[in-house]
Amino acid sequence: MKKSIRIGAVVATAAIASMALSSCGFSDSSSGGGGSKSIDLLVPSYSDGTQGLWEDVIAGFEKEYPDITVNLEVQSWDNLNDVVTTKVQGDKAPDIMNGGPFAGFAADDLLYPVSDVTSDDTRADFQKSFVDSASVGDTQYGLPLIASSRTLFVNNDLLAQAGVEAPKTWDDLLAAGKAINALGLPSTYGYGLPLGSEEAQAESAIWFMGGGGTFGDADAITIDTPENLEAATFIQKMVDEGATQPDAGATDRTPLIDVFIQGNIGMIEGLPPTVGQIEEKNPDLNYSMVPIPTKTGDAFTLGVADHLMAFKNDGDKKDSITKFFDYFYQPDVYVNWVTTEGFLPTTISGGEQLADDPKLKVFLDALPDAQFYPSTNPNWSATDAAFKSLVGQLAQGKDPQEVLTEIQAKSDEG
Amino acid sequence: MTNAPIAPETTTRRPRRAAGTSSKDLMLALPWIAPALVLIFGVVLFPAAVMFYNSTRDISQSGVDRGSVGFENYQTLLDFDPIWGVLARTFVWVVAVVLFTVLISLALAQLLNKAFPGRQLVRMAVIIPWAASVVMTTLVVYYGLDPFYGIINEALVQLNILDVPYGFTKNAVSAFTWSIGIAVFVSLPFTTYTILAGLQTIPADVFEAAKIDGAGRRHTYFAIVLPQLRSALAVAILINIINVFNSLPILKVMTGSIPGYDADTVMTLIFKYIQTDHKIDVASALSVVGFIIVLVIVAIYVKVVKPMKEV
Numbered sequence: 074m075k076k077s078i079r080i081g082a083v084v085a086t087a088a089i090a091s092m093a094l095s096s097c098g099f100s101d102s103s104s105g106g107g108g109s110k111s112i113d114l115l116v117p118s119y120s121d122g123t124q125g126l127w128e129d130v131i132a133g134f135e136k137e138y139p140d141i142t143v144n145l146e147v148q149s150w151d152n153l154n155d156v157v158t159t160k161v162q163g164d165k166a167p168d169i170m171n172g173g174p175f176a177g178f179a180a181d182d183l184l185y186p187v188s189d190v191t192s193d194d195t196r197a198d199f200q201k202s203f204v205d206s207a208s209v210g211d212t213q214y215g216l217p218l219i220a221s222s223r224t225l226f227v228n229n230d231l232l233a234q235a236g237v238e239a240p241k242t243w244d245d246l247l248a249a250g251k252a253i254n255a256l257g258l259p260s261t262y263g264y265g266l267p268l269g270s271e272e273a274q275a276e277s278a279i280w281f282m283g284g285g286g287t288f289g290d291a292d293a294i295t296i297d298t299p300e301n302l303e304a305a306t307f308i309q310k311m312v313d314e315g316a317t318q319p320d321a322g323a324t325d326r327t328p329l330i331d332v333f334i335q336g337n338i339g340m341i342e343g344l345p346p347t348v349g350q351i352e353e354k355n356p357d358l359n360y361s362m363v364p365i366p367t368k369t370g371d372a373f374t375l376g377v378a379d380h381l382m383a384f385k386n387d388g389d390k391k392d393s394i395t396k397f398f399d400y401f402y403q404p405d406v407y408v409n410w411v412t413t414e415g416f417l418p419t420t421i422s423g424g425e426q427l428a429d430d431p432k433l434k435v436f437l438d439a440l441p442d443a444q445f446y447p448s449t450n451p452n453w454s455a456t457d458a459a460f461k462s463l464v465g466q467l468a469q470g471k472d473p474q475e476v477l478t479e480i481q482a483k484s485d486e487g
Numbered sequence: 488m489t490n491a492p493i494a495p496e497t498t499t500r501r502p503r504r505a506a507g508t509s510s511k512d513l514m515l516a517l518p519w520i521a522p523a524l525v526l527i528f529g530v531v532l533f534p535a536a537v538m539f540y541n542s543t544r545d546i547s548q549s550g551v552d553r554g555s556v557g558f559e560n561y562q563t564l565l566d567f568d569p570i571w572g573v574l575a576r577t578f579v580w581v582v583a584v585v586l587f588t589v590l591i592s593l594a595l596a597q598l599l600n601k602a603f604p605g606r607q608l609v610r611m612a613v614i615i616p617w618a619a620s621v622v623m624t625t626l627v628v629y630y631g632l633d634p635f636y637g638i639i640n641e642a643l644v645q646l647n648i649l650d651v652p653y654g655f656t657k658n659a660v661s662a663f664t665w666s667i668g669i670a671v672f673v674s675l676p677f678t679t680y681t682i683l684a685g686l687q688t689i690p691a692d693v694f695e696a697a698k699i700d701g702a703g704r705r706h707t708y709f710a711i712v713l714p715q716l717r718s719a720l721a722v723a724i725l726i727n728i729i730n731v732f733n734s735l736p737i738l739k740v741m742t743g744s745i746p747g748y749d750a751d752t753v754m755t756l757i758f759k760y761i762q763t764d765h766k767i768d769v770a771s772a773l774s775v776v777g778f779i780i781v782l783v784i785v786a787i788y789v790k791v792v793k794p795m796k797e798v
Binding site for chain 1: 551552633634636657746747748
């Protein structure tokens with residue numbers, strides 16, 4: 074009894090001491106930097122060159138505005154969300170972040186509307202479809218940074234060997250995949266179907282939207298629909314009839330694209346940076362880029378845009394943030410950034426500059442038909458997560474209807 | 488005369504010791520133990536308290552605290568169908584890894600305790616899995632098992648054990664089994680060395696006595712060596728249980744791309760809640776559950792095995 078009292082006293086003392094220590098820790102960082110202005114910039118790494126590109130942008134910006142310093146923090150895509158969540162929880166949100174979905178932050182009232190932190194000229198330069206996908210209701214919260222769309226990459230040699238043409242419809246694709254698999258070449262497969270967790274939502278979207286379905290809109294996520302069921306059933310058919318690589322449900326996109334680059338996959342959905350990767354890793358690959366096969370053969374592509382967003386921290390930073398955005402979106406600065414990373418620009422002036430780049434033509438041409446994820450829906454993150462962890466079960470023989478029901482349920486849960 | 492001053496001093500000291508409650512003692516000790524206590528609170532108890540606190544909050548995906556929800560996050564876990572499979576798999580994971588680790592380590596330690604040429608070299612070699620990063624070790628196996636360019640798959644095909652490469656890391660059961668193997672591999676050095684240290688504390692005369700009494704090798708091992716290893720084994724097993732339960736990197740690398748929850752343990756599920764679902768609140772609740780499970784296992788273990796009891 075007495076012993077426990079003593080322990081109690083020790084415990085209390087230590088608790089007070091550690092509280093005092095930790096509260097010191099909390100308070101000193103927020104009050105720092107009274108005189109000179111600084112903005113924190115948190116960005117993910119798209120490639121090995123990302124950090125250098127941002128450093129160049131910042132150097133140019135700081136030269137023009139010597140009174141503003143920009144603190145750059147580069148994180149991997151895997152960690153980005155954890156990092157920013159932790160920062161928000163600790164009241165240390167970055168001033169500017171480059172990320173994907175922003176609707177969750179907007180719903181928590183953490184972001185400046187774009188109109189508060191850009192000049193009219195900068196805002197007017199964004200292409201309309203990107204502005205729409207960066208807005209919640211009528212308010213634009215994200216500044217579209219890069220655009221990317223998908224297209225089908227085909228290995229010409231394998232297609233020729235199997236005696237098939239580049240597919241235009243799902244049925245063509247099924248037949249072509251089966252034909253390449255039937256060649257019986259070692260570790261060589263027809264259609265590369267990456268339903269593993271890395272980016273399963275993208276492959277799903279290509280199929281669902283290519284079959285006339287949708288993921289829903291800003292108001293409602295609709296996964297469990299007859300059109301999507303038809304697409305899901307067809308994905309399973311691709312697997313069951315042996316038109317894909319084995320274990321499609323657990324194959325991630327990046328390693329599978331590498332296999333395509335090595336020449337062991339007949340067809341795969343790729344992105345603009347894939348072109349650069351092929352040039353770097355296997356320039357001899359005989360490949361073409363063709364439109365994505367859809368159920369009916371109609372043109373379609375999945376568009377993805379990443380955004381810059383500005384967090385509301387101290388009110389006096391609004392001015393600095395505005396200067397930074399206006400500087401960054403000047404065609405000289407911005408287009409260089411985007412093209413070096415191998416993506417597509419989201420500004421009108423940027424699109425004009427690149428209009429005659431042969432490598433990007435197929436992607437730029439497809440953009441008008443692009444459909445986007447319903448990323449402004451507050452439940453989109455949950456839906457995205459549900460696809461990543463559940464849709465691969467299609468390839469493991471689980472009933473498509475059940476899979477869609479599960480994804481819809483997890484999405485509705487939020 | 489010379490004895491006189493001593494007697495009263497001892498009598499005054501005795502009662503003070505017996506009472507032992509004086510806050511004066513505590514005050515005197517405080518400057519010496521305070522840094523340790525602050526550390527314990529700041530590094531151990533404070534984060535645990537925050538974890539429990541977070542588990543009772545509704546935290547948005549962007550990290551904003553939306554207020555208390557009581558135990559709703561725990562209810563979410565109960566309502567999550569795969570949770571029972573995950574718990575069962577965690578149990579299999581811990582038991583299998585610890586059991587194989589200890590059995591193999593016992594044999595290895597016995598070998599390393601014998602004098603043979605090059606023993607120093609072999610002892611160094613055993614440390615390697617320990618010195619290498621777990622993620623690196625796992626990635627080496629992971630790429631070895633890759634169906635497209637993995638050398639393990641390639642070897643199995645060339646030896647005609649497999650007709651075509653098999654996606655070991657793409658199927659729940661095989662990926663999980665390989666993970667157990669890797670976990671055993673990386674747990675061996677620590678366990679072997681703990682047991683080896685225990686072996687070296689056994690005095691040689693005990694063996695001589697056993698020999699004189701005519702005990703055979705087997706009998707000597709089970710009746711003399713093993714009981715003497717009790718405390719070394721107890722430490723090794725306890726630390727392994729906690730380590731293995733809390734191990735994320737191996738399973739994360741080996742089973743990360745498998746859809747659904749058929750290869751998840753409590754740890755990887757916590758990770759999925761954080762990384763994929765961005766549900767910090769539910770992840771915290773599951774962490775608390777994991778924390779309690781470890782506490783219970785350790786309590787049962789200490790109670791049943793009485794590792795601290797002298798032989």
